[in-house]
Amino acid sequence: MKAVGVVVEYNPFHNGHLYHLRESVKKSNADIVIAVMSGYFLQRGEPALVSKWERTKMALQGGVDLVVELPYAFATQKAETFANGAVSILDALHCSYLCFGSETGDIAPFLHTNEFLQKESEQYEEYIKHFMQTGVNYPTALSLAYQKISNRKDTLDLSQPNNILGFHYVKAISKLNSNMIPLTIKRYKAGYHDKDFASTSIASATSIRNSLFDQNADISSYVPNDTYTILEKYKEQYGVFHQWENYFSFLKYSLLTMKEEELKSIYEVEEGLENRVLKLIIDSHCFQDFMEQLKTKRYTWTRLQRLCMHILTRTSKQEMNLINQHETSPYIRLLGMSERGQEYLRSIKKNLKLPIISKVSGFHHPLFEIDLRAAATYFMIFPEPLRSRLLKTEYTTPPIRMSY
Template sequence: MNVLGLIVEYNPFHNGHLYHLKESVKKTNANVVIAVMSGNFLQRGEPSIISKWKRTEMALLNGVDLVIELPYVFATQKAETFANGAVSILDALHCDSLCFGSESGEINPFLQTTQFLLQHQIEYDELIKKHVQTGVSFPKALTLAFQELAGDQEILDLSLPNNILGFHYVSAIYKQKSKIKPYTVKRSSAGYHDETFTSPTIASATSIRKTLFSSESEELKIRNYVPPETLERINKYKSENTLLHNWESYFQYLKYSILTMSKEEIQSIYEVEEGLENRILKFIIQSTSFHELMEKLKSKRYTWTRLQRVCTHILTNTTKQEMKDITELSPYIRLLGMTEKGQKYLNSIKKDVPIPLISKVSSFQHPLLDIDIRASYTYNMIFQEPNRSLRLQDEYTTPPIRILRK
């Protein structure tokens, strides 16, 4: 059995993802595919446009055999923590390989860069600290530290978003002493942050989401860029729930949360540092939308992504105290869905899986799972009753999705 691991968000699953999936299977000769997927809140600190359950269906119908949820405490974090949690789950499930998309398209630069920085870890950390103290953002400090340390050496371009994630995946494999073999597939056509359609069939998730929220005939405009299963589920979700999720849907709840918290309570929220609570309290009163709040908050020190994550933690009331004992490894595996092949594989290894495997949340207790459940409650609060109360029960009433693929 040759088992391929993928680390994904699928927000939503589009043709670029399908290309990556097929190329990854071809490159690794895999016959089982496991995807570790972010839940309802994502790495850039934003809600997924449709629920993790519908995104699980999209993945299973398009070639994935097992979908595992990446816990909130990893899914809504900087790239390094995100990668550590996801790789630890794939390792626990005995994956042979991990294949990720990148701007580079070649695995050797990732291997060489990882080895170089691990050999110079102390100097690298010191340089990062030095640059952060000048007031630049943390991602910028990483890039500057890397450039300063590498000098004239030809090493991976870590200014590109998928290269950054790929680098942290490979680093996590090294640090965890995993037997997983890394591979990469070059991103095709659309760039990670592209906001417009530049190819007849491949578009970024960013441009697809933008179209979905800006056009009355959105299903016609994205039809060429997503598999039929994705279009069908987006339309069905919107029809059943009268909405798709974005930050503006949650702004009134965020504003209420902030205005009913003391300065000390905001300070206690995870990732609120360096007096950020003062800016939040100042600008929330003046802001009439989430976008306006973000425009007022962003600065040289605070990136849009970091601020979105802070807002997510405020919305879910995730505190520094709750997050202080997080390790690099996930303490459990939450199963969201499987095909018949995926179920057979899981049955064949479950006695050798070193951490608890959860198919029913009511059968397992853990502080980090409590945060996952609370995040799910938060995600579903924007629905109207009685749909809201039905969706609030999803964590307990929805079994792992089973797909019989043709």
């Protein structure tokens, strides 16, 4: 059986994702689809709209055969680290292909760019440092450095968000010496950052979330029926779609009761940011207000949201150093599978390159401890006894099985 891998957040699963899945299968001619999915907190430094279990159901109902979790330590990082973790898991699961969406839609520029930057890596790194010293943020420095050294027509536009992620997937495959073949599909209609609906059937996850937070908006045209039902049921059952404002009081409490030295030990708190954070939190009344004051030219909104998330989950630099040393995931957390996915897993089980976790009890790893802390943090917004019941699901929920 041949497997095609996809790297996803499904926040939530929508028609664009469904299109991507179908095109991935068509392009790879694969027998099954494996999704590496972020858990409770996401790459842009935000809580997921609904829990990972609900999003796993969306994925399985949309046609994914195996859903595994990208650990918090990779899921909440810059593009390169995010890609390293995801690709290492797909490689460990013996995927034949990795298929990602991009603004370019052609794999050749990704391959050319990766090869080019490997040859010019020293000069590239020098230009990145140079542009960082001018005060621009890291993603901008990467793009400017690349523009400075590249004058070839067959290289990639690295100012586009999906192109950036795709480039790092290709780079990670190369670094791992993986046999996986990268494929790409052009993003269809909606842009990654679109805040409003751009068509009658395809919309970005950002615009769908914005509409969900607006009580009167209708998203039914933009998501599969199964997704719509899951979202409706979650809101009815728990009364909320998760967003940063739900967590602001916990963030403020953490900062007001945290000593400066402790804050300096938190991952991504650098260059005196602790002083700015502690000063601004006192008079901030909501997360939006806090972020608008905190934002500078040097730090992107996303980078600062991730910093806040690491404060909330008490994730330290020392803990995160583990992935800086190895750059690959040390385990695979199984979230759900179809009958085909179960059959595939059975066929590769003896040759798995990483331990696979289907039961939480008995497994110990420092990075897995962060995953468990993230789960606890995610459910803290609920009143008791609901909070304790939901906390328990992280330990008691078995992988979801879907029959077609």
